[in-house]
Amino acid sequence: MSSSVKADPRxxxxxxxxxxxAGGHDQDNEPQLMNAPQHSGQPCMQLKGSLVPMTVLxxxxxxxxxxxxxxxxxxxxxxxxxxxxxxxxxxxxxxxHGNLPFQQLIEACLEHSIKVVAVRGGSELLQSAAKQAGxxxxxxxxxxxxxxxxxxxxxxxxxxxxxxxxxPTIYTQVExxxxxxxxxxxxxxxxxxxxxxxxxxxGQQVYASDGDLIIMASVSAGAEILADGxxxxxxxxxxxxxxxxxxxxxARIFCHKLDAExxxxxxxxxxxxxxxxxxxxxxxxxxxxxxxxxxxxxxL
Numbered sequence: 001m002s003s004s005v006k007a008d009p010r011x012x013x014x015x016x017x018x019x020x021x022a023g024g025h026d027q028d029n030e031p032q033l034m035n036a037p038q039h040s041g042q043p044c045m046q047l048k049g050s051l052v053p054m055t056v057l058x059x060x061x062x063x064x065x066x067x068x069x070x071x072x073x074x075x076x077x078x079x080x081x082x083x084x085x086x087x088x089x090x091x092x093x094x095x096x097h098g099n100l101p102f103q104q105l106i107e108a109c110l111e112h113s114i115k116v117v118a119v120r121g122g123s124e125l126l127q128s129a130a131k132q133a134g135x136x137x138x139x140x141x142x143x144x145x146x147x148x149x150x151x152x153x154x155x156x157x158x159x160x161x162x163x164x165x166x167x168p169t170i171y172t173q174v175e176x177x178x179x180x181x182x183x184x185x186x187x188x189x190x191x192x193x194x195x196x197x198x199x200x201x202x203g204q205q206v207y208a209s210d211g212d213l214i215i216m217a218s219v220s221a222g223a224e225i226l227a228d229g230x231x232x233x234x235x236x237x238x239x240x241x242x243x244x245x246x247x248x249x250x251a252r253i254f255c256h257k258l259d260a261e262x263x264x265x266x267x268x269x270x271x272x273x274x275x276x277x278x279x280x281x282x283x284x285x286x287x288x289x290x291x292x293x294x295x296x297x298x299x300l
Contacts, residue, residue, distance in 0.1 A: 053207065053226050053245040056120065056267060058090040062100055068108050075112045077271040078262050080222065081240060086115050089130075091122030092140060100126055102133035193229075200225060200239065207245075221261060230254065242269075244288075253286040254298070268293050 075082040087109070094100070106116050118136035119127065127137050194208035196215050202222030206213065213227035218235035224242070225231060230252050231243040237255035244251030244266040251265055258279050262271050265288040276295060283298040 053242065054117075055085060055087045056090045057087050057116075058092070059094050059100075061095055062105060064101075064104055064108065067105070068111075071108065071112050071114070075114070077273055081262055081271075083113050084115065085113070086117045088138060089116055089119045089135075091119055091126055094122060094126070100129065102130055102135065106133065106135075194227075199235070202239070218257075227251070240264075243286075249288050251288075254284075256283050257281055258284040258295075263293070265293060 089105070091100075102116075109116050116135060118138050119130040120138040121140040122130070131137060193212040193214050194206075196206055196213070197217065199217040200206055200215060200219045200223040202220045205224045205226070206215075207225075208227040208229065210228050212229040212232065213225055214232045214234075215225060216234050219225055219233055219237050219239040219241065221238040223239035225233070225239065226242045226245050228244065228246045228248060228251075231241050231254070233241065233253075233255040235255075236257040237253075237260045239260065240262040241253050241255070241260055242262075242264040243253045245264075247266050249266045253263055253265065258275070259281060260272060260275070262269055263275075263286050264270075265286060268288055268291060270293050279295050279297060283300055285296050285298055287294055287296070
């Protein structure tokens, strides 16, 4: 004689999950709630504006196999630098009417531990596709004014003269009025350099916003130093140094002993394998000329 067990009407198991019913009250199985810490009504978050240096991947065209091959060649030069690196896809140079499979691009980058977070520039069609792929949208680097504020530069001088000739002449009486001119002097605020007196150790990052960064010690391998202006290292530079991170092409890197993992000026970078062996261990400066990084020994 088989015995039957009556199912608990309060519980039903579906697809490996247990759903609790509304009937009854079981004190033994009731979860115990921890007392939440008191924060005196303070909000748990806030939004703050910040300028964060980002790596931009400028895309000329997209062909999956070629893109993967190029990306692998770049990331293999400095694997630690590209580990979990957030990047922005620059579309200013991308084919005007080209289609871009953003999902393929995102997955290809993830395979090399690179995370695409946003796109910059591009057509409205590309920006719409990027938005659907879950990416953020950034304005073009040099885009400052709206369309209503732009001036049509295609109007020729001849057309302007013709329009002036067609305008009827209106004679008016001119009254001379003396006015007082108030001269306003705008004083430029000098940016203060950021000075670090201790060694910048592996895993640390130091950033100088809107100014120069001066390190009075060494920069260890695995460390990263960044500045909107110049970078000065009065010791051994063994980590990564990035100058002109906001696009200042006149920025430079100066170091007492060059042994860097990576150096970059205004987005143009070279890794240790690309640096001439003749300069390793010597005092040097790195600067940008014709979109190419140049290295020059400093004779002390």
